[in-house]
Amino acid sequence: xxxxFSLGRLIALLAKEVIQMRRDRITFAMMLGIxxxxxxxFGFAINSDPKGLPAALVAPTQDRYTRAMVTALELxxxxxxxxxxxxxxxxxxxxxxGDVAFVVTVPSDxxxxxxxxxxxxxxxxxxxxxxxxxxxxxxxxxxxxxxxLLRESGGEAAAAEASAAGIEVVVHERYNPEGITQYNIVPGxxxxxxxxxMVMMTSMALTREIERGTMENLLSMPxxxxxxxxxxxxxxxxxxAVQVTVVLVAAKLIFDVPFVGALPLLLxxxxxxxxxxxxxxxxxxxxxxxxxxxxxxxxxFFLPSLLLSGFMFPYRGMPEWAQVLGEIFPLTHFLRxxxxxxxxxxxxxxxxxxxxxxxxFVLGLSALALMRFRRTLD
Amino acid sequence: MNGEAAIEVRGxxxxxxxxxxxxxxxxxxxxxxxxGFLGPNxxxxxxxxxxxxxxxxxxxxxxxxxxxxxxxxxxxIKREVGYMTQRFSFYEDLTIEENLNFVAGLYGLRPARxxxxxxxxxxxxxxxxxxxxxALSGGWKQxxxxxxxxxxxxxxxxxxxxxxxxxxxxxxEFWDEIHRLAADGLTxxxxxxxxxxxxxxxxxxxxxxxxxxxxxxxxEVVRDAGLTTVVLEGEALAEAARRLRGADGVDQxxxxxxxxxxxxxxxxxxxxxxxxxxxxxxxxxxxxxTSLEDVFIQLMGDAKDTGR
Numbered sequence: 001x002x003x004x005f006s007l008g009r010l011i012a013l014l015a016k017e018v019i020q021m022r023r024d025r026i027t028f029a030m031m032l033g034i035x036x037x038x039x040x041x042f043g044f045a046i047n048s049d050p051k052g053l054p055a056a057l058v059a060p061t062q063d064r065y066t067r068a069m070v071t072a073l074e075l076x077x078x079x080x081x082x083x084x085x086x087x088x089x090x091x092x093x094x095x096x097x098g099d100v101a102f103v104v105t106v107p108s109d110x111x112x113x114x115x116x117x118x119x120x121x122x123x124x125x126x127x128x129x130x131x132x133x134x135x136x137x138x139x140x141x142x143x144x145x146x147x148x149l150l151r152e153s154g155g156e157a158a159a160a161e162a163s164a165a166g167i168e169v170v171v172h173e174r175y176n177p178e179g180i181t182q183y184n185i186v187p188g189x190x191x192x193x194x195x196x197x198m199v200m201m202t203s204m205a206l207t208r209e210i211e212r213g214t215m216e217n218l219l220s221m222p223x224x225x226x227x228x229x230x231x232x233x234x235x236x237x238x239x240x241a242v243q244v245t246v247v248l249v250a251a252k253l254i255f256d257v258p259f260v261g262a263l264p265l266l267l268x269x270x271x272x273x274x275x276x277x278x279x280x281x282x283x284x285x286x287x288x289x290x291x292x293x294x295x296x297x298x299x300x301f302f303l304p305s306l307l308l309s310g311f312m313f314p315y316r317g318m319p320e321w322a323q324v325l326g327e328i329f330p331l332t333h334f335l336r337x338x339x340x341x342x343x344x345x346x347x348x349x350x351x352x353x354x355x356x357x358x359x360x361f362v363l364g365l366s367a368l369a370l371m372r373f374r375r376t377l378d
Numbered sequence: 379m380n381g382e383a384a385i386e387v388r389g390x391x392x393x394x395x396x397x398x399x400x401x402x403x404x405x406x407x408x409x410x411x412x413x414g415f416l417g418p419n420x421x422x423x424x425x426x427x428x429x430x431x432x433x434x435x436x437x438x439x440x441x442x443x444x445x446x447x448x449x450x451x452x453x454x455i456k457r458e459v460g461y462m463t464q465r466f467s468f469y470e471d472l473t474i475e476e477n478l479n480f481v482a483g484l485y486g487l488r489p490a491r492x493x494x495x496x497x498x499x500x501x502x503x504x505x506x507x508x509x510x511x512x513a514l515s516g517g518w519k520q521x522x523x524x525x526x527x528x529x530x531x532x533x534x535x536x537x538x539x540x541x542x543x544x545x546x547x548x549x550x551e552f553w554d555e556i557h558r559l560a561a562d563g564l565t566x567x568x569x570x571x572x573x574x575x576x577x578x579x580x581x582x583x584x585x586x587x588x589x590x591x592x593x594x595x596x597x598e599v600v601r602d603a604g605l606t607t608v609v610l611e612g613e614a615l616a617e618a619a620r621r622l623r624g625a626d627g628v629d630q631x632x633x634x635x636x637x638x639x640x641x642x643x644x645x646x647x648x649x650x651x652x653x654x655x656x657x658x659x660x661x662x663x664x665x666x667x668t669s670l671e672d673v674f675i676q677l678m679g680d681a682k683d684t685g686r
Contacts, residue, residue: 012483016472023471217467219433221484222456 004224013223013231017205021235031201035193035243039250043186055102056083056091063111069122073104095125102126186257187338188311190247191331194270195277196302198240202281203294205232211290225373229366232285233278240274261341265348269341269355273334276361280330283365286372305329310336333357384409384534384565385430387441387448392425392434400425401588402439407567407581412560414579415569418678422588423569424464427536430567431461444533457485460527464538466519468526470512474503477511478526485530493529501525517548524552528559535559537568541575553578573671584677591677596670603673605629606645608652610638612661621658625651630675641672 021028055073059066073079079102083094091103105123113120206228209215218228244267251257281298288294306312308326315326315335326332333354340346340354385407392400400422407413417423428434430443432452440447446454468477478497482490498504501521511522520540528535537556541549553575560566568579576582577596584592584599592599610618615638622631622640627647632639638661642648656663 006486008486009484012480015483016469016476016480019476020469020471212470213463213465213467214469215467216428216433216463217461220431220456220459220461220463221481222453223484 005226009223010227010230013227014234017231017235021239027201031197031239032242032246034197035247036250038193039186039189039247040254042189043251043255051077052080053078053101054082054099055079055104056086056094056100057081057104057106058086058088058091059104059106059110060108061111065111065114065120066106069106069110070104079104186251186255187342188335190244190251190270191273191309191334191338192306192311193247194240194243194274195305195331197243198236198274198277199281199284199301200295200298201239202233202236202278203284203288203298204291205236206282206285207288207291207294225370229279229282229369229373233275233282236278236281237271237274240270240278244270244274257342259342260345261343262345262347265351266338266341269334269337269351269358272355272358272362273330273337276330276358276365279362279365279369283369283372286369286374305331308332327357330358330361333361382408383442385413385441385443385567387430387443388439390426390429390439390441391437392422392429393437398588400429400436403585403588403590404439405430405441405583405590405593407565409565410560410563411580412556412566412568412578414576414582415567415585416571416576416582416674417569417585418571418674421585423585424538426585427461427538427567427569431459431536432456433461457530458533460530460532460535462523462527462535462537462540464542466511466523468511468519468523470510472511473508474498474511474514474522475507477522478529481526481529487530497525497529516543517545520544520548520552524555528564532564534565534567537566539569539571541570541572549575573669573674576670584674586677586680591680592673600668600670600673603668603676605641605643605668605672605676606648607639607641607666607668607672608649608663609666610640610652610656610661610663611636612656612659614659614661618655618659618661621655622651625655627651629679630672632675639666639672641668641676643676 057070059070070081070084074081081104082100083090086094086103088105091100091105094100095103103123103125105125107121107123110120110122112118206215209218223231252259280301284294284297284301288297304325308318308322309315309329309331310326311331315323315332318326337351337354337358340351344350383406385405387406388404390400390403390405391398403422403426405426415423415427425434429436429439430441430448432443432448432455435449440449442448443455444458446458448455469480472480475494475498478494479490482493487493495504498507503518503522511519514522524537524540541552544552549572556566556568557578568575570576579596581595582593582599583590592602594602612618615633615636619631619633619638622628622638627642627644627649628640628651629643630639630641632641640648640652652663655661
């Protein structure tokens, strides 16, 4: 039996951990149920390209050009004019209260200007408190407006064409988001789900032993820190593998997310990411005295990583300092990796940087965890 | 080291936040003996045991356990010592057999199956081996823990209040087992605060507020305490007790059923006070043996006085 590592001891620790895991029915069900439920829930619910958003129309003169414009906007699917004949003041109140997401203002001289071949203007005010609400609706505007007028003008081609080309859609927007789509969300969800379940469960694994008093016994027997760490971490790596399979299969079957990259490369990335997560959880475990503390520390870590990793908000849209902060979360690098592989078909060279970052996390966190581990009860 | 000592530590000290929980404790336990480790709750018994089996690092002091340095050879000590914690610390969500398999695996016992089967048979739990350990009664948990602790054939057994919360019959059987093991050559250090258990030890060490204040055989400890005890019997014992408290030479007054135990360090003035009160209340006074319990209560009181 080696001084620092014995396979026999590790197997004893693993067998014990797996039995405990299997016997803890609720936790076990959660490990498998959470990924599926979250994926389906968030996959359908989080929609950053929402359609049919309520809109108010401020159009003092209802001439044919105005009507054509409004019809064209409705046909994009983004606008649903719930208040088609609002005054400017009413519209202002509506958007302030959040009853509508857009206010479309067609000035009274719109038709006249189109007919004259002048530069017509329409104003679209978007409620950009949630920036992603407006992005899709706004991005379609230019072409919509031009085509609508071209269709409507028909015979009076010359003048209308001139004015269509020169139509000016004034958009008041306060944010410039990346175009997040559902395809973007689902791979990201894999990272988020893994992070939540893996870190939390591992973080409680060691703390549970301390809380139940079994740690004292374990430490009085000849198990080394490395064996104890592997004994705790490996079973959860296995759980992670199951979760990954569940989410990837569901992504394909339920959401039909395209998968253009190489599966082995993706799995390698996922493996390194999960390893980083369970070791992080174990590290939290060594720093907490109770399961409650472990849970709190997990959330302390979880929320910022969710917000700053580029899952919730476009990474490049964040200020520089926030981007730097985002780099310290494994999730950030994993999101780059999985999106690159799944959606863009990146190869090894393409994901070398995030992969290296994740490997670095695994090594650094392991070293920290082994150092932090209390071989004694001090 | 001296070939006869299983435990030999000097000046062990452990501080938590500036307070010495274990304060300059020196202790010798001879091979093959059952050493009692006594003291009230919070006196530092558990901490001392943990220091000796490598679970805590002492702030000061040194020593050897089974010839291994307690500061440097924690791993060797862990392999040769069986440590039974105060609280049941095997896995309640594992079955009896799974717990034993786990222990056999950690100690690398070969063949594990045979060790586990023998232990189960020895416990008489073969038929119940698939039962969860958490479902066992207090007495059975304690027997399981003991069996698991001696499965790897340790040379020294440290038991931290092993019989807390166990009924008298199970306690009696437990102690019979301890004596059988000691007869086979195992050294046992057992902490307790039950006096009847202390009297079943070869030698006792009394710790109070982190300091070792008495050691030796039970007879030695009682003799060294130098206490005088008298017993009062009569009708008005409550009144007698009230008058005796605080009287000259009286340190302890304790009713025991129909008698009143009066204990003091100053024998002459104790007898004088007791005779006076006996006469006043119409009680009969007689001399009595000082019990170990009287000694311990006296020692506890002393520790509080010096601790202030």
